[in-house]
Amino acid sequence: MAEPSHGAAIELENLTKRYPGSAQPSVDNVNMEIKAGETVVLVGPSGCGKSTTLKMINRLIEPSGGRIRIDGEDVTDIDPVRLRRKVGYAIQSCGLFPHMTVAQNIALVPRMTGWPKARIRDRVEEMLDLVGLDPGEFRDRYPRRLSGGQQQRVGVARALAADPPVLLMDEPFGAVDPITRDHLQDELIRLQHELRKTIVFVTHDFDEAIKLADRIVVLRERSHIAQFDTPEAILTSPADDFVSGFVGAGAALKRLNLTRVRDVGITGYPTVSVDDPLQVVVNKLRSSGTNEILLLDRRGRPYKWLRRGDLMRAKGSLARAGTPVHDTVTRDATLRDALEAVLTDNTGRVAVTGRHGEFTGVVDMQTLLNSVHALLDADRLEALEAQTGLEEAQEPRTSAELEGA
Numbered sequence: 482m483a484e485p486s487h488g489a490a491i492e493l494e495n496l497t498k499r500y501p502g503s504a505q506p507s508v509d510n511v512n513m514e515i516k517a518g519e520t521v522v523l524v525g526p527s528g529c530g531k532s533t534t535l536k537m538i539n540r541l542i543e544p545s546g547g548r549i550r551i552d553g554e555d556v557t558d559i560d561p562v563r564l565r566r567k568v569g570y571a572i573q574s575c576g577l578f579p580h581m582t583v584a585q586n587i588a589l590v591p592r593m594t595g596w597p598k599a600r601i602r603d604r605v606e607e608m609l610d611l612v613g614l615d616p617g618e619f620r621d622r623y624p625r626r627l628s629g630g631q632q633q634r635v636g637v638a639r640a641l642a643a644d645p646p647v648l649l650m651d652e653p654f655g656a657v658d659p660i661t662r663d664h665l666q667d668e669l670i671r672l673q674h675e676l677r678k679t680i681v682f683v684t685h686d687f688d689e690a691i692k693l694a695d696r697i698v699v700l701r702e703r704s705h706i707a708q709f710d711t712p713e714a715i716l717t718s719p720a721d722d723f724v725s726g727f728v729g730a731g732a733a734l735k736r737l738n739l740t741r742v743r744d745v746g747i748t749g750y751p752t753v754s755v756d757d758p759l760q761v762v763v764n765k766l767r768s769s770g771t772n773e774i775l776l777l778d779r780r781g782r783p784y785k786w787l788r789r790g791d792l793m794r795a796k797g798s799l800a801r802a803g804t805p806v807h808d809t810v811t812r813d814a815t816l817r818d819a820l821e822a823v824l825t826d827n828t829g830r831v832a833v834t835g836r837h838g839e840f841t842g843v844v845d846m847q848t849l850l851n852s853v854h855a856l857l858d859a860d861r862l863e864a865l866e867a868q869t870g871l872e873e874a875q876e877p878r879t880s881a882e883l884e885g886a
């Protein structure tokens with residue numbers, strides 16, 4: 482198998498779009514440098530020109546002025562079809578063709594590019610596996626027989642199929658429910674760890690931006706850049722009132738979106754399988770020294786929390802015993818997701834799962850609280866340092882003024 486292509490740098494120079502009949506340009510002289518392998522998220526109020534800016538990068542919308550360079554090559558005037566092979570594109574409600582199977586949808590660009598059949602077949606399998614869908618189960622289904630989240634995964638698989646160095650995503654998770662959205666975001670982060678594409682992502686949702694971005698571009702009207710910086714910098718030192726307004730309240734809590742489950746302590750936990758006889762479950766719980774044990778299904782996925790009392794009441798069968806696991810998180814989930822899951826499940830901990838939903842450990846409430854305290858302390862320290870720095874910088878001027886006086 483060929484090495485996957487990594488990201489390419491993107492440069493936008495004085496990029497402008499004036500729609501026919503509009504008095505003002507919708508995108509006005511945008512200059513932006515995006516590094517190879519970086520995830521940049523565009524956020525800003527509705528109508529500020531995010532989608533127009535994004536769609537000019539693959540020339541779905543033709544610029545009225547300015548240049549676009551990908552890996553140094555000026556692509557402003559090249560054949561758009563050739564350009565689109567370099568640039569994958571995924572959109573909200575995924576844009577799958579309803580009369581084509583999942584495999585045919587994913588194979589679209591490789592087929593246009595003239596890949597041999599066998600290579601396409603292998604690539605479809607590889608892509609389905611990459612986005613966490615079992616090829617045997619999903620290859621021949623039609624899009625209408627998929628959930629919203631599954632459709633979105635196929636949309637991402639299709640965008641990545643021809644292995645483009647650049648991936649553009651226009652509110653790709655806008656139409657799915659919040660839990661599925663969290664999982665899709667986690668998967669995108671995992672994928673990006675493996676693939677290192679250059680991703681330009683548009684969203685309305687500032688929390689989504691914080692979670693996904695290496696750098697965020699906050700845009701105001703006509704795609705004027707209000708701030709282009711890391712999520713940390715935007716949260717802790719917004720450039721002006723417009724950006725602060727966009728960050729909104731609770732910046733400290735939003736910082737929870739910046740730390741991932743894999744960065745805090747994931748610990749082991751006693752587990753048993755649904756196939757274990759009741760006596761084995763009882764013995765394991767007794768020897769574990771905990772009050773609770775996690776029951777896994779046949780595929781090793783978290784299924785139910787079982788307490789000692791549940792076992793006593795079980796009367797020979799575990800069918801009705803215990804509390805079903807409602808929510809799990811992956812290693813790429815944010816602390817905020819984890820905190821939410823802990824509060825939802827009401828067990829003081831959340832199960833962490835791997836790529837196929839299999840159990841890999843737990844994160845407990847204490848670990849989460851310690852991390853929150855550490856983050857808040859770090860913020861306070863930073864604010865204090867910034868303030869001291871400010872006072873020091875001001876001091877000489879004040880003395881000089883005093884002397885002058």
Ligand SMILES: Nc1ncnc2c1ncn2[C@@H]1O[C@H](COP(=O)(O)OP(=O)(O)OP(=O)(O)O)[C@@H](O)[C@H]1O
Nearest residue numbers: 500501503507526527528529530531532533534685
């Ligand atoms: N085809 C078009 N013809 C004329 N004006 C357009 C066209 N498409 C977009 N616009 C205008 O250009 C501006 C920017 O639109 P764009 O869709 O890029 O904004 P956006 O920031 O992505 O908005 P949203 O967040 O609501 O999707 C808006 O004022 C919009 O009305």
